[in-house]
Amino acid sequence: MNSKLTLEEVATNVRKAARHVNQSEGLIFEKSAPGKRGMELPPLDVPAVDPAEALGAELTRGEIEGFPEVSEIEVIRHFTRLSTWNYAIDLGMYPLGSCTMKYNPRVNEFVARLDGLASEHPAQPVDVSQGCLRILYDLKQCLLAITGMDTATLQPVAGAQGELTGLLMIRAYLESQGNARKKVLIPDSAHGTNPASVVIAGYEVQNIKSNERGQIDTDHLREFCTEDVAALMVTNPSTLGVFEERIAEIAAILHERGALLYMDGANMNALAGVARPGDFGVDVMHLNLHKTFSTPHGGGGPGAGPVAVKKILEPFLPVPVIAKKENRYVLETVRPKSIGRVRAHSGNFGVLLRALAYTLAYGPGIRQATQDAVLNANYIRKNLEDSFDLPYDLPSMHEVVFSDARQKKHGVNTMDIAKRLIDYGFHPYTTAFPLIVPGAMMIEPTESESKEECDLFIDAMRSIAAEAETNPEIVKTAPHSTRVGRLDEVAAARKPILRWKP
Amino acid sequence: MNSKLTLEEVATNVRKAARHVNQSEGLIFEKSAPGKRGMELPPLDVPAVDPAEALGAELTRGEIEGFPEVSEIEVIRHFTRLSTWNYAIDLGMYPLGSCTMKYNPRVNEFVARLDGLASEHPAQPVDVSQGCLRILYDLKQCLLAITGMDTATLQPVAGAQGELTGLLMIRAYLESQGNARKKVLIPDSAHGTNPASVVIAGYEVQNIKSNERGQIDTDHLREFCTEDVAALMVTNPSTLGVFEERIAEIAAILHERGALLYMDGANMNALAGVARPGDFGVDVMHLNLHKTFSTPHGGGGPGAGPVAVKKILEPFLPVPVIAKKENRYVLETVRPKSIGRVRAHSGNFGVLLRALAYTLAYGPGIRQATQDAVLNANYIRKNLEDSFDLPYDLPSMHEVVFSDARQKKHGVNTMDIAKRLIDYGFHPYTTAFPLIVPGAMMIEPTESESKEECDLFIDAMRSIAAEAETNPEIVKTAPHSTRVGRLDEVAAARKPILRWKP
Amino acid sequence: MLDAIGVASADELFESIPEKFRLREPLPLPGPMSEMEIIQYFQARAAENARGYTSFLGAGVYQHARSVVADALIQRGEFLTSYTPYQAEISQGTLTAIFEFQTLMCQLTGQEVANASMYDGSTAMTEAVLMAERLTGRHRVLVARSVHPEYRQVLATYAKNLGLQIEEIGYTKSGQIDAATLTGEKLGDVAAVVVQSPNFFGVLEEIPVLAETAHGAGALLVTTIAEAVSLGIVRPPVEADIVAMEGQSFGIPPSYGGPYVGVIATRDKFVRQMPGRLAGRTTDSAGRRGFVLTLATREQHIRREKATSNICTNEALYALAATIHLCLIGKEGLREMALHNLAKAKFAAAELEKIPGVRRVFSGRVFNEFVLEFPRSVKLINHALLREKIIGPLPLGVHYPELTKRGLVCVTETMPRAEIERLAANIKKILETPLS
C-alpha cells in the first residue's frame, strides 16, 4: 500500500472496489438476475404433476418475489468475499473470556461428515443405528468421568437449554419430594442465561451479591437459603475466573436445607482432568461442548449443553435415554418420571460427535490441556498486571478479568481498548461482563495459544495502555483497519431495518 | 477504515499487524519453537528399531536443522493468513488471456477425494482398478468426441508435456516412414512451450512470421515447408483469439509435403462443441484440461495435457494404453512402436477425473459454454474498442487482444493498467503475450462470468483509460490496495535469495 | 512461562482448589488418539449404521439434494471458527449473511420479520407459543394433534411450569385439524391456535380459514413448518401471526438429529416480543452500510430474567448453510425441487396403493408425505424390509394409538423411481408371505 495516498484518494474512480473487491461486496439480492441458478437437479423420472391440480390453486404459491437468482460461482464469490470480513480462531488468538475460543480441530469436521454418520436419520430403527448410539454412549461415559457425576443427558443443544433442563429436573425431583419450592439463587456475577432459564423453569430469581472477593458470601447464602429455595446456580470457576473456594461449604448449606447445587459448567476448561464437580457437592451441571470440548462456534452456534446429574436425579432425565443392554445400545423412551423432551429428535448429534473426537484426541491428557489453559491465563495476567487494574486479586484459573479503571482517567474505556485490539490483529476480549466488574476486560487465552502468541497479545495490550496515555484519540476511534468503522447501534435499534427490500 | 488517517499513522505502535494480523505474517520458520508439533502418529505396535543399528551410523542423519516445529493451529493460521494475500477465481473475475480461468466446480474436488478413487495405487492389479480405468476410458471417449480425433493418450501431465508427446509421436511416425526430418515450423505468435518442446523432441525450431492479419501466411508456409519440415505447430484459435481461417489449406500444404499438422489446443474453449480439429486437418493435438476442462490451477499446477491423434499415429502412443476388451478395461503395455513412457505411473489421474466430471456436467451442452465464452469476449471487445487500441481487427473468439498504444502516449503501459486493475478488484489480464503485439492486453473472460461481472470489468477498464489521461501517476504506481506494492524483480534476480536461512 | 509467573509447577496454579478435590490420578478416559485413529474409530461407527440403505423416513427430517458448495463454504475458517458477531467491525461476514438469512426467511414465509435463529423447529414452535402468550396475555393454547408429536412433547416440557394450559385438537378424515371443534366457546381466552402445515401426516392445512377463526376470537395463529421445501410451491402462511419453521430441508444433513436450524418469523409489530438474535442494517461514521446485532434488549445478556427467551448460542452456522443453499438453488430451483417432491410422492402413493390391502388413510392434499394403512403391523413389515436394505414407513402407532398398522411414507426428489418400485415390490412380497 502506497502510504502517501489516503484510502479515499486510492478509491477515486473505483466503482467496484474500495481497496479491493471484497471491500464493496453487496447483498446477494443485489446480484440477482432472472434465469440464473447455481444448482441443478437430476431430471424427474416419474410423471410430472401440475401443482394447482394436485394441491388446488388456493394452496399453491406463485413466484417468490425477490428470491435470489445467481450462478454457482457468484454464490461462491459472494460468501468467500463476505468471509474475509470475519475474524476467526483460524486467523489468530480470540481471547473472548467465558467463550473458550480454542482451536476447533479439523479432523472433527471430517469425521462429522462421514457417510454413515451425517447421513443417518434420527427415526431409523436402533438396529441400524448402533454406530450413532455407541458414539453417544461413549461420549456420555467420557463426560461422566470428567465431571464425576452419575449420569447425563446429551439432548440439550446449548448451554442455556442445558440450564433449563437441569432446573426442570431439580423441580421434578423436589416435586417428587413434595414441594417444588419457589426460588433459585443466582450470584450477580452469573451469565444472563442463568436467570432467563430460571424463569422458564417456573422459578423466581433471587439475585445474591458476591462478596468483596467476588466469591459467594456463605453467610449471605445461609440467610437467603430459606425453605423456598430450590437451588443455587453457581458458575465455578466463577465468571471472574476464580474457583469458589468454599464450594463444599456452599453445597453443604444447600443440602442441609433440602436445596440442590446447580453448577454452570461453562468454565470447565479450568477443571477438566484436574477436579470433578461431582466430588465437591454439585448435584446438577451442564457442559458447553462448544466451549470446553472445542466444537466450532460457527458465528453463534450450533452448540450442545449436556446435563450431568447425581443419581437422585436419574429418574427425571429427559427422554429418550441412551443405554446399553447386553452389548446393544438402546433408546429408552418410557420413563414415567422424566421431565419429557427438550428437543425433537436426538439433540445435536453432529456436535456431540465432534466433542467425542476431541476427548478421544486428548484422553487422560485432557489434564495437560487444562493446565496449559490456566498457565496461559496466569502468564497474561502476570504480564499485564502493571498496565491494567485488577479488581479482584484472587488466583486466576483459565481466565483473568481486568478493568479499565486506569485508562478511564484518559477517557479510554474497555470497549475502546477492545476495538483497538482489532488493529493489532486480535479479536477483542469480552467487554462488559461480568456485571460486577465495571469496565470489565475478560481475557481467556485457552490452551491453544503458544507462548509466542500470548507474548504478541501482551505486547499489544501494553502498547494500547501506552497509547491510552499518549494518544487516546487513536484508541477511542479504533478500529482503523476494518472495512467499516464503529457502527451506529443506536440508529439500528431505533428504526430497525431487518431485511432487504427491493 | 478511518479515511483521515494514513495507513502509516494507523500502524503506529502496531508491532504485530500493519492493518491486520494477516498483513504482517512471517515465514513459518520464524514461528518455530522447540518441541511443538502439529500432527501425531498412532503408537508403534511393533518393536522399535534403533536406526543407527538398522542402517549403520553412516547412513543415518541427525536433526534436520531449521525444520519447522509448530502446532496444528499455528499451521492453520499461517496458511489461512497467507491465502488472504492471493487473488483467485473464487474471489472474482480472472481474465487472464490464454489461461482460461473459468469456474472450478466444487463437486469435482469432492469426487476426486472419494475413498476408492484418491486411495488407489497405480500399480494395483487391473482387476481391482476397473473403476479408475473406466473413468480414464470414459474421459478418452469424451475427448475424442469433442476433438474429432481417432485416439488419445491421457498420460501427459501438462500442456507442454502434451506437446512433447505429440512431437515425439510425429517423429516416430516419420521415422517409420523412413525420415524423421529436421524442423518444426512455429508461428511467432506461439506460446513459449511450443519451441521449447520442439527442442526436446530433437527438432530445430523454424519460426514463421504471421501476416499483417495475425494469421499464418500460406504463401510463406509454402515457401518454408520443405522436405526437412516434420510439422507445423499451430495454435487455433491463435493466441490473438482468432480462428485460422485457412486452416484446411494449411493442413493440405503440410500433408502434400509429407509433414503433419500439430495443433496446440490450449484455446479449445473457443471450439468445444462448435468445431472439431479432427475435421479440419489436424493430425495431433493436445488439450489443456486445466484450462478448457476447468480443473483448478492451484497457483501454478497441476494440469493434464492429453494428446489426441489421427489413426496413423496410433501405434506410437505412449504406454500404457487404456483399452476396453469384452467389457473389461485393461492397460496395454506391450506396444513395440510406442514412443515409451512420458511419466511414471498413470498420469495425473486426479486431474483427469475432474475433467470428466466437468464434461459430464455439461454433456452436449458444452456447445453452450463455448458460445457463452465467445459471447463474453466479444461483448467486452465491443465495449472497450473505443478506449483501447485493437491491433488486429479480426473476429474475436474466446479472447480479445488489445494493445496499450493509446495509453503509452501518456506514459502508461499495459503492465501499469494491469496493476491498476487490481485496485478495481480484478486480476490483471495477460500482459506481454503474444509477442507479436507490443504492449499486449490479452483478455479472456470465459463463460463463467455473468453480464454483471463483465460490465464491472468494462467500467473498470474504461475508468483506467480515463485515469491514464487525467491522472497517469495513479495508474503508474498501482496497485495501491495490496499488502505489498510493486516488487523489485531486478534485485531479486541479481542476487537471488531462494531459501530462508536462520 | 512458569518462571515468569513465579510458580514452580503447573500444579501450583490450582492451589485455589481445595486439596481434597484435586485429582491425583489421570482420568480413566480412552485415548489419546492420533488423527488416524480418530478417523478409524468413527469409520467403524459409520459402518454400524444404515449406510447404503434406502430410507422412506421423513417426519420432520428430510433427505434433500444439497450442493457440496455450501458445505465447502461453511468450512471456511472465517465462518466456522468465529463467535457470535458481537464485535461488528470484524464480523461483517457473518452479520451480512444473517441479514440475508432473515430476508430469505421472510420471502419464503410471507412474514415481515424473521430471526436468526432458534435451536430447531420444535423449540421454535415452543418459543412461538410463549411469544403468543406474552403478546395476548392469555394462557390457553390449542394445539392440533396433527402437529409433530415430538414438537408437542417439547412444548409440554417447556409449558409445564409456566401456567400454560395446552389442549389438543383432533384431526378429521382429511388428516387436517378438526376445525369444526374450534368454536367461539372453545376459543375464548385462547392465546394461540397451533397448527403445522404440511402437518405430521403430510397433509396441508388451510391457513387462511384457521387464521380467520383464531383472529375472530382474539387468538393468534401459530403455524409450524417442518418441511420447508414445501414453500417452493405451497402458499406461504401469510395470515399466520407467527411462523415457526425447521430449516433442515435447506441443505442440512440429517446427522442423526442435529444440528439443524429453527426460525421464527412474524409481523413487524410483534418484533419486540420475538426471541433470538436479529441483525439490522446501519451505517458507520463514514456513512458506509454495515450490519449489527440489534434489539438486544429482548435478550438474556441484557435483560436477564426479563428476556424474551433464555437462548444464547443458536444455530448460526446452519442458518448460513441454509442461506447458501437457497442462493444456489434459487427461485426457479426451489420451485422445481418442490415439484419433484410432489410428483414423486404422488407416484409412490399410487404404486403402493396398488398393493392389495394397502390404502391411503387421509383424503387431504399432501406434499411429499402420506399415511398408508397396511394389513399388518408396520414394524413387522419394516423388519422384513431392513433385510433388503430398505428403511420403511414410520409406524404411527407409537404416537397415535388409534393409528396402529398405519405408516408415514416420505418421498423426496432424491428418491429414484427404481427405489420406489423396489419398495412397492418388497412390501407386496412381504404381505404375500403368511405370518409364521
Added chain:
Amino acid sequence: MLDAIGVASADELFESIPEKFRLREPLPLPGPMSEMEIIQYFQARAAENARGYTSFLGAGVYQHARSVVADALIQRGEFLTSYTPYQAEISQGTLTAIFEFQTLMCQLTGQEVANASMYDGSTAMTEAVLMAERLTGRHRVLVARSVHPEYRQVLATYAKNLGLQIEEIGYTKSGQIDAATLTGEKLGDVAAVVVQSPNFFGVLEEIPVLAETAHGAGALLVTTIAEAVSLGIVRPPVEADIVAMEGQSFGIPPSYGGPYVGVIATRDKFVRQMPGRLAGRTTDSAGRRGFVLTLATREQHIRREKATSNICTNEALYALAATIHLCLIGKEGLREMALHNLAKAKFAAAELEKIPGVRRVFSGRVFNEFVLEFPRSVKLINHALLREKIIGPLPLGVHYPELTKRGLVCVTETMPRAEIERLAANIKKILETPLS
C-alpha cells in the same frame, strides 16, 4: 448482450470458422448431469476399485499418514483457484508458500537450492539428467538398474532424440549399484551417474562413495529419491550434485498415479541451469519484504527454444500440500514417522521370512521396502491374496526378467501389525496349498 455486439445469434460469432467445419448437431456426449448424478457416477466407480483392501504396494507411491488439515487448507479458494503467481502483488500467499517449500526441500536434501516444482519424480530425474548434460557438456549417462524402471523409461523417452547415450549399471547381491563396474574407463566422458536411494529394491545406496567416484571422473552424481519420508532418518545426499525427488510421500494421496510433486535440488552454482520455477525474496518500494518468481530467463516463456526446459504448468498445489504437511508433522514427527516405517518393515520382513520357502533377496540396508523370493509365482500368490482383500507384493519379473518369483513388499507406518500378520498367515496358507 447479442444486441450490444450487434449480432443476431450466437452462431454468428463463429462465422470466422469455415462453414463446413461448424457442427450442426450436438456432440454425442454423456450428460448433462446434475451434481447429484456426478457424485453417483464416481461413487459407482469407486466401488469398482480396491476400496477397503489392504495394500503392500510401494514402488514409488506410498500410503503415508496425512492430516485432513493440509487437505482443508489447499481447498481454500484463494490457493486452489489462483493461477501461477506472475502478478506478485496479489499472489503473495502462493509465493510465500513456494519460498517455504524451497527451503524445506533444501533442509531435507542437504542441497543449497530447490525449485518448485517438477511434474513428478520421474520427470524430475529426467530433467536432472538433461541439466547434468548441459552443465558438463558430456553426453553419456550411467543409470543404475536399481533406479525405478518407470523412471528409466521416461528418461529413455526424453533422451532418445537428444543424442544422449544411456548405459545401465547392474546391481550386486546387496541390491546396491554395482559400483565396481564404475571404473575410470567406464566413467570417461560421462555427464552423470544416476542412482536412486532408497532404490527400487528398497536398498540404500552409499552416496558419499558414489559421489567421489563420479567426481573423480568429472561426472556429476544425480540422486533420485522416490520415498521422501526416508529423509526423516536417512542421511541426505549432500554429496550429490543434483537431487531429483518425488514428494508424494509428503501427504499426497496415491490417486491412481497423480497428481504428485517432483522437485530438483542442487548446488547454488548450478541454479541457472535448473529447470522449473523459483520464488525469490525481494522488497517493494517501501522496503517491505515480498516474494517474486525469479530467474525466469531460464524458462520457456522468456527464452523459448533456449529455455532449460519446456515446463510451464507444474504441481504447485501439491508443493503447497507437501509444505503444509511438513509443517504439521515437523522436525520430530518426520523422524518418528521414518522410524515407524523402519520398524514396521523390519517386523514384516521377519514375519514373512518365517514362512518356509520365503527368503530375503538382497543383503543391503532397507528403509520400508524389501524384496522377497517366493517358491512360486508372485502373480499366483497375489491372485489368491486378492480374495482376502489383500494386495500383495509387486512382482518384479515384469521389469527384471532375472527376478521372477521375487516380489517387492512395502510397509509404512499406516500398516497395522495385525494386517502384517494377516498377510504372513495368508501367504503361508497359500503356499501350503498345492498348485492345482
